[in-house]
Amino acid sequence: MKITPTIRAEVQTYLIRKGLSMTKFGRIIDLNPGTVSGIVTGNRTISMHQLDRITLGMDLPPDHFYERYIEECIMEEPLNWKRISPFLYRCVQFQRVDCLQKVVSVLLDKPSYLHYLFELAEDCYEEGYNEAAAYLYENIAEGEKYQHSDRLAICHYRIFTIQVGDDQRRNFKAATRFESFVERLDEIDQLDALKDLANVYRSLRQWDKVDEMAKKMRDKAEIQYSMKHQQKSRKNREHEKETRGPLFGYIAYADLLCASVCETQGDYQQALQYTYAYANLDWVLETDENTLHWIKMFQDWAQCNTYINKLLSGDTCVLPDYVEYIAASKVDKEMITKLLNVMFAANRFQLDVNHVLERFETLIDSFVQMGQPSSDMYTKQVIPEQFARFEYELAYYYLYRSMHSDGFKYLMYAMLKSHIINNEAYFINCMGLFLHFQDYAVPETKAGFLNLIEKVWMNNVEKNGTTDHCG
Structure with a gap:
């Protein structure tokens, strides 16, 4: 078994190989020569700042020594948050969640550290390091599950917002899990x-x-x-929490x-x-x-x-006014909702809205390419679901009007979006609509349809495993 040298041994080997004295190396990395000597001889605990300077001076990746730092400078020393916290922040910064977990697993056994870990989790959350934040919140919540604290509820709120994404099935689980904690906030x-x-x-x-x-x-x-x-409560409100x-x-x-x-x-x-x-x-x-x-x-x-x-x-007389209202609106995320309702009405009441679709053709085409990176829950959740519905309604409209090329185009878009958000009901509706009109599909369209079905099937197999064989 290969024996990994200690940090101190590796630094000493580097100095010998490069022909550097501790004094010269200290000048290179901007550390006092006495500090370098204390580190190399083992008479001094290495701080995170010093580890950063040494790693940089040796031209190594920033996280090169992280596993050894845990063993030599954290596990073998008395726990001290002021010394440990800079290392944890570096683990987050360089996405070394594995190293973060090793240290945090030790700290979780000490209830006095939950407060510090919560502050770290909040900082991770604010900076967008969601993997690290989720790990911290999950473990803090587990450590406080028998408490009825605001902190426990906030952990579950943060977990909920991190977990919500493209997969609607997963979103439902996240929402139902979090709901019981709302009243504790x-x-x-x-x-x-x-x-x-x-x-x-x-x-x-x-x-x-x-x-x-x-x-x-x-x-x-x-x-x-x-x-x-209320007049009496207007005083001292400037320091209160805001929505x-x-x-x-x-x-x-x-x-x-x-x-x-x-x-x-x-x-x-x-x-x-x-x-x-x-x-x-x-x-x-x-x-x-x-x-x-x-x-x-x-x-x-x-x-x-x-x-x-x-x-x-059923008051379809308002359609012209509604279309003019849409045309006068600022182009933003709400445009999908406005046009979706045109399609609802068109399909429900068999209205001819070709002139509307032509008028907004460029905008509709842009929807296909539009992504929705956002922290706002409405934009992140409601809008993508409406994209899938809009494309399905467009496909329905075109196919029932024998405009098969456009119909199948938007139907494939709708199927793909439904798969992305893991909405089985929409996906099944799309499949049913395709099968109803499959006689009008050209070979390329049929091949694309079958390829997408196979892709979805393979994804489900990878996610859920294959079924058992008989016999």
């Missing part, structure tokens, strides 16, 4: 958590859950808004979500009542620029959704 964090949960459930079309989260959010936001504007968005917005957004629930249930009159509620924000007391911006946003959403509810309820 402080009152302000509860509002953001409920909003995030509502948007994840909205992307999953779990409308009962959307309704539940929205109503809880409204009740809590109304209490917080009332407290904020991500303006407080009144959580009340208005709850009405928007409830309107979405009613719309999917076909109760368009009730959806309009909720829409009128978040359109009329005269009760909002703030008058700053940010408030006025959000009020305008809600009024714009209300105008859009008023058109939509009338259109989907």
Whole structure:
């Protein structure tokens, strides 16, 4: 078995090979010669700063000594957070989660270190080092699972936001796991958590859950808004925790979500009542620029959704006005939703919207290429789901109008997006639509369809394993 030399031995060998004295090497790496001597002779513990300087001076990768540093300078020394924490931050920075785990597994046995590890996890989360953050939050939560602390709830909130991604099945598990911890968060964090949960459930079309989260959010936001504007509580509020968005917005957004629930249930009159509620924000007391911006946003959403509810309820006369409204809108992430509703109406009421599709052809083509990197739960979850639905509705429209080339093109896009987000219901709908029109597909289209089916099958085999053989 090969014996790995210690850090000190490797440094000493390097100095001999290069013909360097400790004094000269100290000048090269900007360390006191006495410090270098103490490190080489073993009379001095190596700090993280000193390890960085030595590694750089020897022209080695920054993490070259990390495994040995754990054994020689952490495990063999009394635990000391001031000495250990710089090393853990370096492990995160250079994505050495394996080294992070080795040290953290030791610290987790000492409850007094949970506070420090939580601060490290928060820093990782803020900097976007999600793998390290998730590992830390999971283990901190396990260490505090019998406590009813804010810290435990925040760990589960962070785990939830990290886990939510393209896979809708995984998202559902993450949401249901986190939901029971919402009430343990402080009152302000509860509002953001409920909003995030509502948007994840909205992307999953779990409308009962959307309704539940929205109503809880409204009740809590109304209490917080009332407290904020009570004369007695206005003092000393400048140091209080703030929500991500303006407080009144959580009340208005709850009405928007409830309107979405009613719309999917076909109760368009009730959806309009909720829409009128978040359109009329005269009760909002703030008058700053940010408030006025959000009020305008809600009024714009209300105008859009008023058109939509009338259109989907069968009042197709509003379609021309709705199309003009879309044309006058700023091109942003909401455009997919606006055009999706045109397709819903077209397919439901057999409307000819070729002129609309031609008008927005360039924009529609851009949707196919559009990615959605975002930390905002609505953009990250709801919008990708709407892309898949939009492409399916486009395919449905074109195929039933015998425009087979365009229909199959968008159907393949819809199938691919449905596979990416792991939405089996959409994928099955796409398969059914393809099979219904397969006689009109050219050989290249059929081959593409079969290749995609095989790819999905292979991915499922890799993920879930093969079935057992008989006999």
